[in-house]
Amino acid sequence: xxxxxxxxxxxxxxxxxxxxxxxxxxxxxxxxxxxxxxxxxxxxxxxxxxxxxxxxxxxxxxxxxxxxxxxxxxxxxxxxxxxxxxxxxxxxxxxxxxxxxxxxxxxxxxxxxxxxxxxxxxxxxxxxxxxxxxxxxxxxxxxxxxxxxxxxxxxxxxxxxxxxxxxxxxxxxxxxxxxxxxxxxxxxxxxxxxxxxxxxxxxxxxxxxxxxxxxxxxxxxxxxxxxxxxxxxxxxxxxxxxxxxxxxxxxxxxxxxxxxxxxxxxxxxxxxxxxxxxxxxxxxxxxxxxxxxxxxxxxxxxxxxxxxxxxxxxxxxxxxxxxxxxxxxxxxxxxxxxxxxxxxxxxxxxxxxxxxxxxxxxxxxxxxxxxxxxxxxxxxxxxxxxxxxxxxxxxxxx
Numbered sequence: 136x137x138x139x140x141x142x143x144x145x146x147x148x149x150x151x152x153x154x155x156x157x158x159x160x161x162x163x164x165x166x167x168x169x170x171x172x173x174x175x176x177x178x179x180x181x182x183x184x185x186x187x188x189x190x191x192x193x194x195x196x197x198x199x200x201x202x203x204x205x206x207x208x209x210x211x212x213x214x215x216x217x218x219x220x221x222x223x224x225x226x227x228x229x230x231x232x233x234x235x236x237x238x239x240x241x242x243x244x245x246x247x248x249x250x251x252x253x254x255x256x257x258x259x260x261x262x263x264x265x266x267x268x269x270x271x272x273x274x275x276x277x278x279x280x281x282x283x284x285x286x287x288x289x290x291x292x293x294x295x296x297x298x299x300x301x302x303x304x305x306x307x308x309x310x311x312x313x314x315x316x317x318x319x320x321x322x323x324x325x326x327x328x329x330x331x332x333x334x335x336x337x338x339x340x341x342x343x344x345x346x347x348x349x350x351x352x353x354x355x356x357x358x359x360x361x362x363x364x365x366x367x368x369x370x371x372x373x374x375x376x377x378x379x380x381x382x383x384x385x386x387x388x389x390x391x392x393x394x395x396x397x398x399x400x401x402x403x404x405x406x407x408x409x410x411x412x413x414x415x416x417x418x419x420x421x422x423x424x425x426x427x428x429x430x431x432x433x434x435x436x437x438x439x440x441x442x443x444x445x446x447x448x449x450x451x452x453x454x455x456x457x458x459x460x461x462x463x464x465x466x467x468x469x470x471x472x473x474x475x476x477x478x479x480x481x482x483x484x485x486x487x488x489x490x491x492x493x494x495x496x497x498x499x500x501x502x503x504x505x506x507x508x509x510x511x512x513x514x515x516x517x518x519x520x521x522x523x524x525x526x527x528x529x530x531x532x533x
Contacts, residue, residue, distance in 0.1 A: 166207030178262035234285035314368035
């Protein structure tokens with residue numbers, strides 16, 4: 136019988152059908168079945184009953200006695216739900232989590248027995264034993280703890296190991312969104328063994344301690360070189376792995392981070408995992424302050440030619456990063472450029488450029504790998520001796 140036809144009738148009506156009764160009798164002939172495993176064969180016939188009640192009604196119609204001995208499918212797993220609930224509640228209460236879901240590592244013996252039964256009598260209206268177990272255990276935990284079930288993005292996954300008889304937790308990471316300002320030079324964005332600290336550690340370590348987590352990772356909307364300050368606010372997401380606490384004092388953490396004098400953060404707050412991918416996909420313009428040191432004096436008329444840099448430029452991968460990035464040519468756009476003389480041979484440039492523009496090489500030309508460039512336009516060797524990110528124009532991306 137087509138599955139959709141089963142769904143249109145109630146369970147009592149379905150029980151009157153000879154084909155359903157034959158199927159139920161064949162199932163009972165395979166070995167002892169508890170009410171849940173018997174009823175689960177017909178789980179998709181209607182949605183108004185639990186499987187144990189379906190199984191009891193089938194027995195009543197067939198005049199079949201209760202199972203004689205342990206269930207041949209679940210080995211009385213469902214009779215032990217109270218004990219599983221106690222174990223699961225104990226581990227769930229060890230962590231702060233607003234939402235949870237239940238999963239199972241199946242016992243291969245139970246799964247094999249269930250498949251053999253389905254091969255014998257059909258599975259077109261059946262439900263896997265693991266699915267029912269997860270649902271029943273999840274309902275009990277919801278009732279006992281008051282925490283909400285979230286089957287898509289739970290804070291924690293309660294894992295029942297059926298064969299081992301134990302329960303473990305898989306704690307989902309805590310994601311925190313914010314923006315940072317890097318106030319000093321000589322500070323990498325992420326952990327690097329060659330440097331004593333990093334933005335990741337300055338921001339992440341206090342949060343990690345408060346959350347009682349295992350480790351952290353920083354996801355940035357781009358990054359600046361170690362010797363470059365970021366005076367504009369760069370969006371980031373901090374990922375804290377295995378957090379046992381999620382409800383933290385965010386203002387106190389911001390204050391502790393900002394007290395270092397090296398990094399300032401604001402807007403620190405929990406966010407969804409999906410925000411990491413969204414952040415990585417952003418390609419915002421950036422505005423920079425670059426100080427160019429020239430090999431010889433130039434006139435204001437010479438400097439006026441820097442306006443020619445506004446527009447498209449071509450940059451081959453800089454020699455300083457060739458060891459870690461592919462050697463290819465990229466086309467980028469300089470949106471605007473303003474200059475201010477700081478001395479006979481020193482000029483301050485304010486440049487707004489497309490994401491991925493190498494500003495140091497825009498100044499020096501990198502031996503011809505960037506065209507056009509400041510050095511080429513002025514006809515004099517030039518070097519970027521100071522560089523700051525003044526703004527990350529994320530608002531234009533959102």
